[in-house]
Amino acid sequence: MRVVFSSEEVAVFMEELEEKLQVISDNLLLMEREGASPEVIQEIFRAAHTIKGSSAIMGYEKMSTLTHEIENLFDRLRRGEMGVTGEMVDVLFNALDTLKALKDEITGQAEGVDIEPVMERLRWCQEACSGGAPAGRAGAAEAPGAVSPSPAPAAAAAPGALQPPVLEEAVEEVVREAEVRGFAAYWVDIGIDRDCQMKGVRAFLIFETLQQIGEIIKSEPPAEDLQEGRYDAGFSLLLLTKEDAWQVRDLVLSIAEVTAVEVQPVRPRAEERAEERTAARTAAVEKREGPTPAKEAPAAAGRMSEVKTVRVDVQKLDTLMNLVGELVIDRTRLDRFVEVFESRYGSGELVESLVEISSHLGHVTNALQEEIMKARMLPVAHIFNRLPRMVRDLAHKMGKEVEFIIEGKETELDRNVIEVIGDPLIHLLRNAIDHGIEPPEERVRLGKPRAGRIVLKAAYVEGQIVITLSDDGRGMDAEKIRQRAVARGMMTPEQAARATEREILELIFTPGFSTAEVVSDVSGRGVGMDIVRNQIEQINGSVEFTTVPGKGTTFTIKLPLTLAIIRALMVTLGDQVYAFPLINVVETLAVRPEEIRRVRHVEVIVLRGQVLPLLRLANLFNEKSKAEGGKLSVVVLGVGEKKVGVVVDQLLGEQEVVIKSLGSYLGQVPGLSGATILGDGSVALIVDARSLVKEAGVEEAAQELSRAS
Template identity: 35%
Template sequence: MNPLLDQFLIEARELLDTASEGLLRMERGNGGAEMVNTVFRAVHTLKGTSGLFEVAPLTTLVHAAEDLLDAVRAQHLTLTGTMTDLLLGALDQTRAWLTTYEASEALPADAAAVAAERGAALRALLGGGASPATADAVDAGAVAGMRGWVAAFAPEQRAAAEAAARAADRDLVAVAYRPDPACFFRGEDPLHLLRQVPEVHALEVQQPDAWPSADTFDPFDCVLSFRLLSTAPPEELRHLFRYCEDVEIAAYAPPGAVPPDAATVQEVLDAQLALLRQPAEADAAAERAAAVAEVLRRIARHCGQRVDEAVLAKASEEAAAGRTEALAALLERSRIRPPPAPETGGAVHAPERPAVEVRPAGTATLRVDQAKIDTMMNLIGELIVAKNSLSYLARKAEAGASARELARDIKDQQAVVNRLAEDMQAAIMAIRMLPVSHVFQRFPRLVRDVARKLGKQVELVLEGEETEADKNMIEALADPLIHMVRNSLDHGLEPPEERIAAGKPPHGTVRLTAAQVNESIIVTIGDDGRGIDPDRMRRKAVERGMLDAEAAAALPDAEALRLIFAPGFSTAETISDLSGRGVGMDVVRSAVEKAGGWVAVDSQVGRGTTVQVTVPLSMAVARIMTIECAGHLFGIPMGAVVESVRLPASAVHHIRDREAFVLRDRIVPLLRLARLLDLPGEAAASQAIEDAPVLVLRVGQATVGLVIDAFRERMEAIVRPLEGVLAGLRGFAGTTLLGDGRVLLILDVAELI
């Protein structure tokens, strides 16, 4: 991929995240004017940088969002829920286009039409400026200002330009172009750009009021500006100058021209609207739609404005097919008077388009703090010095040094290499560590959208966003957390009227917290909703044939709550796009256990539910304990080890056909690793050993004892997943290499138990 494009995609997604998060804060009334400026700057920067690539529809859409945000920033408009919906929808569409462009370096075929449709909906909210049907129109004040400098052209130039416009039956378009002084460093060439302007009939190059002195003159600064008159279509000129920051383009009405009469224009529009709504055959409807569209186009020109051709074409197609609503709406909102405020229902908004999911074809990227890279470079320098010392030891051995002296030097050097290896491992892990805010930042938007869809009032509280974990672990947490937050919103929190009746505030609270405990990260999702009723869980389990009535009645409350993680289990009465299929919490449990963690749930009826997810900090480097069983070495992740004990044979009790022992007044099931792995000829020998070594392990909420033959050393290892013919082998989490080159199998404790 082009490095410039790669950098643009990274920065563009960061700008979209900043803008989306800022919009949500603005809607909640947080941040004030500074937050508005932050969102505006993010969108403005994205518009500017997108101009370096062939993504004109994306630039058009972002430009429309920028104009609306500029009106909010200038306090001409107040941000409403409708505005936020449209702006967030535009940002989502932009994000989807970036994903598509990353995969194919091209936007979808319908991008221009989508940009025109969404852009028109955004500009429809600019009540005091351009008309909703006339996007990019310049207000009367700007046109009046242009008349002043247009009059400064030589009379013969101006007359020739006006005559050319009349001969071509086109508007005379005035363009004022003021390049940025540093435009040469942004790939903008004013001279080349002006040479591309078609049908120029007058051009003026404006010099600065005072030229800088020779000492301060910078030949790489552009100090000129330009004014011109052209008969080219305004759309073509806007496209040509689409990447320029400071340019004004407007149809110029010569002095003495008859201004549009608002009453007359409105009468014509009303007549066209009445004509359009009369019943007609298919052929007549098509002809009528085309005629109405042409009338609308001419009225817009008469008013010094223009109609968005993409929106008009789509509306005309629907009208020709007998669906006149779109074209009628276009007529209704094409009046000269300002359109009604969006909240009154007077504005027509573009329908939401689902974003197409396209998997990026490029490699994943990770932005790293410069200080972490500097640390790595320092360690690499030390490692090179340590490597050079090995050749010194080799020469010393060849020179006949004594074995004792060589052994001492080798041990000293091994200590240095060991320290460097540990420091480099820590530095690499620090590079891979990301704050959980990378996952948490998507939830304000999710909670807002789902709550609006469900008609609920929800406050989201995020805590511990600075907690760090391995990048892969952070990504593994994303989908399970989404499922659980959606469940809290759909199942947990009650509608406002139900909460008020229960003596609760109308708005519910979803709390998402993260914390590091030892070598694990614990993420908690809690709500103050209706809670989970254990009795209802038992009834549902019986209804679905998962348990018989007797077994369900004997089930403790804690185990009844854990039924939500059973495959196919759901308490929803109806299936919706949010819930009811019985796959949500089962997916959560499977995903978390696959990442080496476990899930716990606690709930109180009427007070709320808390789900706790515990996962290791990293899936790349694991601390393991090596054990021996039946003459073989195995590894067990230290995260599953609670303690190790020596168990005499007399302490083993038999409950039915199972073994157990008592550990601090608690009965713990006892399993024998040799039997679990079906190691030939060793199970009986393991049972007869006095003072058998036992590892006490915790898997989820369960505690078990695992009988082995011997404890070995603890170590840190890079765990590799099983590949080839061994891929998917149950009972093993992966492999690692020992110092002597042997392969050590790492046990998947949860799967074994």
């Protein structure tokens, strides 16, 4: 059966491959940490088996060969013929890395991947670990016979659960001859996911898999229809094999997108007639006493609830989000029109109808916006699942023991946000392992557990996604950072002595700053921290941290749910309306002119004992203020620990706005991050809070006033 694969089918294969590689990685980590349980071994075996079959069909021979060797090793493990050792786990991780390299080879990101070295190590493991269960990091394997590849032979469908068709005389003759030679005949009913993208390929893979253990002599629908994918939710096969029914079922279930398998022995009609009386008696008993447990086997066979999904190109989702943004704008404009209409014409049937239409459109637009946002969301597991392996490898490399705990993997984020947070999380984890977690001997001496503890958690908090990363390591020593800042010429001894502890700790976000004594490929806490903050703030997020010397450090990352639509505080300056992202707005103030002081070239006020630098929006954008005498309206913006007050003409209130790019013609405008369209059709400019807070001279003036006071 020759199959030609389209680009879409290759994409489906790659998606399935990524999923199975993640299954292997997760379970290898579990096996190393908790030992070789039958469930873990079976999960890895099934994933390797699926990759082997799929890659063989697609023509990727090196991948098929390597996974076949991995499958052999786990087949012996599950039969109890060998034990798991730390060396074996290392070899298996090496094999996993080679599979990932082969995946990159398929996509053109790598070439010339040699699988022979890892193949030799896998064979060596099977020879070295046979016949016992040597001690190792992963612990010993179960005793022979304790690891079973399936729940039990009874998990196959009980006789009578299926209704095999009446066999033609020629087929019956083949079955009788096969029984004489020691073969059993099974009618195998296979359920396939209705959303399967490659139905013909999936059927071919099942044929190829079953023909490794026997011979298929009949199928419904016929093989030609199966080859073309012309079947609904599954198909049936007549298989001759020497394997048991439960082994057949287990083998087919290891194939991706198989939702259910039922296996029933088939006998020629002559034998069936001889058993009719026994079957009748059994039916009578069941009628009186209810179905036997065997009758419930199809449920145990793993039949899954039907899930209906459709693959959608990401670009289409982006386009839909833009169109929803336009609807949000028009809804706002309609609301404004309704207000004008009511004020001008008062109440009446026409006005009430218009209000009703506006209200209904608002509800529909909100619901549509919410659903499109959900369609763009991905669970943070998409990023989090990659991290345990990295933590494991770094800990081993540095001779440290780390217990890595992940919580809230089901929390969902906009796909554009997820693409950004990967690198910052990697930086934070590398720093926590390298400079935060102490070596085991030091931890024991300090009265701590040998293994350091790192907890990564994601959760929804007040309309934001909050990710926390905490460790129970050394924490940050402000005095050590102070000394290093002076030694590197970043501060004079006098400046360092006057700086507060918080100001010193904030130096970790200075580019190039590090407290590491020795430069290595794994940085100390501080190197790369400027990258962490910059990348998070670029998507309107924030990074904060707390630390206690000797106890540990916690970083908190706050992120918006989406980058396309935000809530903003609307203000005016002259005839222009500006929008401040609400995530950066700390508070609003009314300030009397006499409260303002000037330090060097910067205006400041004292707010609750703290110095707050002021910026006038009119000066930044060369606008003419129309504010009248009296108190000034001030918007306090915060990014991290830094704050600044921005003087505006008038506060209008909060509003949901759709972010629009300024376009290639205007490009990057200092102080602005985009624009939005208001209800009256005019354009409001979205202020870049980060650039205002970091306006040159603000921090220095604030520090000078703090010292003077």
